[in-house]
Amino acid sequence: MSNRYSAWGRNYSDKVTVRMATDPQVREELVATVRRFVEREVLPVALELEHADEYPAAIVDGMRALGLFGITVPEEYGGLGLDLPTYTGVIEELAAGWMSLSGVLNTHVIAANLLKSCGTEEQRKRWLPPLAAGEIRGALSLSEPDAGSDTSALTCKAERDGDEYVITGTKMWVTNGVRAGLVALAARTAEGITCFMVEKEPGAERSGGISVSRNIGKLGYKGIETVEMVYDAHRVPADAVLGGDEGLGRGQHFILSALEVGRINIAARAVGVARAAFEAAIKYAQERETFGKPIAQHQAIQMKLADMGTQLQAARLLTEHAAELKEAGARCDVEAGMAKLFASEAAFEIATEAMRIHGGMGYTTELPVERYYRDAPLMIIGEGTNEIQRLVIARGLLQRYAID
Numbered sequence: 001m002s003n004r005y006s007a008w009g010r011n012y013s014d015k016v017t018v019r020m021a022t023d024p025q026v027r028e029e030l031v032a033t034v035r036r037f038v039e040r041e042v043l044p045v046a047l048e049l050e051h052a053d054e055y056p057a058a059i060v061d062g063m064r065a066l067g068l069f070g071i072t073v074p075e076e077y078g079g080l081g082l083d084l085p086t087y088t089g090v091i092e093e094l095a096a097g098w099m100s101l102s103g104v105l106n107t108h109v110i111a112a113n114l115l116k117s118c119g120t121e122e123q124r125k126r127w128l129p130p131l132a133a134g135e136i137r138g139a140l141s142l143s144e145p146d147a148g149s150d151t152s153a154l155t156c157k158a159e160r161d162g163d164e165y166v167i168t169g170t171k172m173w174v175t176n177g178v179r180a181g182l183v184a185l186a187a188r189t190a191e192g193i194t195c196f197m198v199e200k201e202p203g204a205e206r207s208g209g210i211s212v213s214r215n216i217g218k219l220g221y222k223g224i225e226t227v228e229m230v231y232d233a234h235r236v237p238a239d240a241v242l243g244g245d246e247g248l249g250r251g252q253h254f255i256l257s258a259l260e261v262g263r264i265n266i267a268a269r270a271v272g273v274a275r276a277a278f279e280a281a282i283k284y285a286q287e288r289e290t291f292g293k294p295i296a297q298h299q300a301i302q303m304k305l306a307d308m309g310t311q312l313q314a315a316r317l318l319t320e321h322a323a324e325l326k327e328a329g330a331r332c333d334v335e336a337g338m339a340k341l342f343a344s345e346a347a348f349e350i351a352t353e354a355m356r357i358h359g360g361m362g363y364t365t366e367l368p369v370e371r372y373y374r375d376a377p378l379m380i381i382g383e384g385t386n387e388i389q390r391l392v393i394a395r396g397l398l399q400r401y402a403i404d
């Protein structure tokens with residue numbers, strides 16, 4: 001299988017030729033290219049954009065030029081056709097620079113993966129090429145004000161009317177909701193929960209019967225919108241049902257399966273944030289002196305650094321393992337859950353310890369350390385809270401270790 005990856009004339013790398021999606025050298029080259037992109041384009045501006053809560057339009061253009069919006073989309077539909085371990089490597093780099101950037105990609109990639117795995121050929125041909133090119137952006141709209149962990153409680157409904165469905169309901173927490181041109185939406189039909197691919201006008205607060213009713217303020221995860229959206233008798237053609245008629249009533253299954261990639265994305269983001277926090281801490285610990293020596297020479301600080309480094313390494317290994325299993329087509333609900341659970345808790349602990357190691361400076365908005373501390377909890381909540389992850393992991397383990 002051949003595959004071309006190009007930095008589109010940008011000076012981050014020479015043109016890189018991708019020969020095999022799973023070739024470790026290819027993976028390393030792309031990840032290194034994204035690391036350089038982050039160093040040059042993201043780190044100098046992330047602090048300012050974060051505190052202004054400003055959408056990183058220029059950075060997103062750069063991500064599009066790097067081909068990242070089509071990273072897992074097969075080449076025949078215009079994507080890079082790269083594998084999940086490569087995707088997680090890229091997400092770690094983006095999140096280490098600014099976690100919000102990984103959120104720009106996550107639900108977009110989930111929408112593309114839903115089409116890739118569950119869409120009809122016609123749906124794939126229609127939407128995957130513009131998604132891969134970043135011409136339209138994808139979003140995932142599963143959660144509702146009264147249905148987050150309990151997705152089976154969702155009330156948004158879609159009623160058949162001739163060749164159309166009429167969608168009515170309120171959706172909550174739609175990341176990328178305003179800028180998206182295609183929303184993978186879960187709604188209740190006569191057959192059960194169905195996934196619709198809903199087209200909307202990107203950037204508009206109103207599009208047909210869809211309106212953005214609230215832009216949700218957040219502790220962290222700044223610069224990227226998370227919104228509430230109301231569907232007021234919004235009409236979509238019947239062919240918007242993901243998977244066609246066979247997809248009716250199978251939406252919850254489709255989306256929960258796609259969320260495994262979402263969980264691996266969250267784990268990789270957590271590794272990125274944890275790495276940034278750890279590296280900031282170990283650098284500062286060697287520079288800052290108290291009682292006549294660098295604080296890194298105090299054993300209390302060394303204990304912290306040892307634990308942080310160990311947690312980081314374990315989080316990355318769990319994440320890589322889950323990505324490899326998913327890529328191989330193996331069942332990985334337990335492993336994706338473990339990676340997400342461990343990496344997000346590790347990121348939170350490492351971010352907290354990094355702040356403590358920085359003393360008073362860690363509490364200021366002059367350094368990114370306080371941002372790691374604010375961003376880390378999202379990974380504990382997003383794509384299924386860690387309480388829910390524990391339930392999923394336990395259920396899977398009890399099946400594997402079942403006794404007669």
Ligand SMILES: Cc1cc2nc3c(=O)[nH]c(=O)nc-3n(C[C@H](O)[C@H](O)[C@H](O)COP(=O)(O)OP(=O)(O)OC[C@H]3O[C@@H](n4cnc5c(N)ncnc54)[C@H](O)[C@@H]3O)c2cc1C
Nearest residue numbers: 140141142143148149173174175226382383384385387388
């Ligand atoms: C910034 C942000 C962005 C998001 N982006 C998206 C998005 O793009 N698309 C989307 O669809 N959703 C999105 N979400 C929603 C996210 O997936 C939900 O917030 C999450 O699943 C939790 O749902 P909830 O907020 O309704 O909490 P609840 O379900 O109300 O849970 C509240 C608490 O109860 C616990 N709990 C619930 N049930 C159980 C149980 N059975 N056993 C033990 N504990 C339990 C939970 O762990 C949690 O601690 C986003 C959320 C945030 C914060």
